[in-house]
Amino acid sequence: MTGNRAVVYQGPGQVEVRDGDYPTYEMKDGPGVNKANVGRRTPHGAILKTVATNICGSDQHMVRGRTTAPVGLILGHEITGEVVEKGLDVENLAVGDLVSVPFNVSCGRCRSCRESNTGVCLNVNPERPGGAYGYVDMGGWPGGQAEYVMVPYADWTALRFPDRDQAMDKIRDLTMLTDIFPTGYHGCVTAGVGTGSTVYIAGAGPVGLAAVTASGTSMPSGSRMPAASAARPLTPRPGRCPTRSTRSSGCLRLTQRWTVSASKPRVTPRTGSRRLRRPCSTLRWRSPAPAGGSASPGCT
Amino acid sequence: MEITRAGGGIGIPWLYVTEDPAASDPNARVGSLSLRFGLGWAKSNSFATGQTPVLRYNRELMMAILHDRVQIARNVNATVISLDAAPDGYAEFDSGVPKKFVLDPHGMLGAA
Numbered sequence: 001m002t003g004n005r006a007v008v009y010q011g012p013g014q015v016e017v018r019d020g021d022y023p024t025y026e027m028k029d030g031p032g033v034n035k036a037n038v039g040r041r042t043p044h045g046a047i048l049k050t051v052a053t054n055i056c057g058s059d060q061h062m063v064r065g066r067t068t069a070p071v072g073l074i075l076g077h078e079i080t081g082e083v084v085e086k087g088l089d090v091e092n093l094a095v096g097d098l099v100s101v102p103f104n105v106s107c108g109r110c111r112s113c114r115e116s117n118t119g120v121c122l123n124v125n126p127e128r129p130g131g132a133y134g135y136v137d138m139g140g141w142p143g144g145q146a147e148y149v150m151v152p153y154a155d156w157t158a159l160r161f162p163d164r165d166q167a168m169d170k171i172r173d174l175t176m177l178t179d180i181f182p183t184g185y186h187g188c189v190t191a192g193v194g195t196g197s198t199v200y201i202a203g204a205g206p207v208g209l210a211a212v213t214a215s216g217t218s219m220p221s222g223s224r225m226p227a228a229s230a231a232r233p234l235t236p237r238p239g240r241c242p243t244r245s246t247r248s249s250g251c252l253r254l255t256q257r258w259t260v261s262a263s264k265p266r267v268t269p270r271t272g273s274r275r276l277r278r279p280c281s282t283l284r285w286r287s288p289a290p291a292g293g294s295a296s297p298g299c300t
Numbered sequence: 301m302e303i304t305r306a307g308g309g310i311g312i313p314w315l316y317v318t319e320d321p322a323a324s325d326p327n328a329r330v331g332s333l334s335l336r337f338g339l340g341w342a343k344s345n346s347f348a349t350g351q352t353p354v355l356r357y358n359r360e361l362m363m364a365i366l367h368d369r370v371q372i373a374r375n376v377n378a379t380v381i382s383l384d385a386a387p388d389g390y391a392e393f394d395s396g397v398p399k400k401f402v403l404d405p406h407g408m409l410g411a412a
Binding site for chain 1: 303304308309310311312313314318319320321322323346348349350351352353354355356357358359361362365366370371372373375376378380383384386387389390393394400401402403404405406408409
């Protein structure tokens with residue numbers, strides 16, 4: 001049996017790539033594994049060979065020592081991979097399938113999952129609703145910044161790409177489906193972004209930029225999210241707006257704070273703020289048109 | 301809340317952990333956030349937060365990608381590195397570089 005090299009948290013500011021055990025269909029005790037999950041069998045799981053797995057700002061949150069994450073935790077919750085083995089209860093996936101794995105571990109069987117609230121699955125984390133791979137207090141499911149990873153409830157949770165070659169052509173985009181793209185999108189949905197909305201996005205890190213992207217995304221299946229007229233990320237570091245398209249959507253530098261006049265719904269940056277580029281014409285940032293919604297994905 | 305229009309919504313999908321032991325603010329250490337809830341009432345703002353239920357969106361977003369409707373990798377500056385380079389990726393990400401690091405444990409993305 002092959003081993004499994006994985007990215008492991010080694011204390012604040014430190015991560016290492018270490019050898020570990022190849023995944024099995026049973027939860028083993030280890031750093032960060034909820035004791036009530038130890039010994040849990042997962043015949044509904046599949047073992048994936050990791051094709052792409054992203055570093056997330058929330059991983060960084062742990063690595064910066066901002067959580068109670070234990071040393072030895074295997075990191076990684078943004079997992080795209082190829083099914084190399086499947087448990088006895090997996091019916092709809094085949095070895096060789098390329099799949100995207102939501103960062104939420106979810107069972108598909110509880111009330112939350114039946115209501116499609118997979119972020120608060122009631123069965124995967126004895127501590128509280130909601131589970132995730134490679135994350136503190138999320139049940140202790142081993143992370144996917146590794147060569148191989150076990151994905152429980154695989155029939156329910158894994159999204160199979162329709163065509164392997166097509167998927168590999170677009171794998172850099174598709175790998176964003178595990179977390180940041182849906183997260184940016186969800187921020188827009190929950191903020192009520194719709195046609196013509198003016199959107200303020202707090203933070204121009206990957207999730208903020210995903211929210212910018214999402215706010216202008218119209219879906220092939222029927223325009224569920226018509227393009228907002230303007231979406232503006234605000235960041236202390238406009239240099240993190242990496243592309244011309246996101247910069248020209250108007251990354252602003254946040255140096256102090258934004259204030260709003262109570263008498264006029266007008267947003268005014270205080271001194272020190274400046275525009276990197278002229279904002280898109282549909283946005284009049286100082287216009288009387290007030291913001292329609294805002295999404296606050298933080299600045300990672 | 302201050303910049304949202306009356307009746308506007310605020311979506312907070314990012315991570316706010318229940319505890320932040322290293323925070324400088326004692327309230328933040330126990331996951332408590334001070335905000336003007338009364339202002340939210342006055343403006344009838346709506347708020348939503350929590351883990352994103354990815355399954356609700358990922359199939360349609362996948363189709364948007366496969367049909368070339370979005371360039372999410374370009375917009376977040378997806379940058380492929382090896383698994384062994386992960387510690388460097390973390391360090392670089394920590395310094396605030398405008399990159400989204402994608403680990404490639406089996407060297408399958410080079411040609412892709």
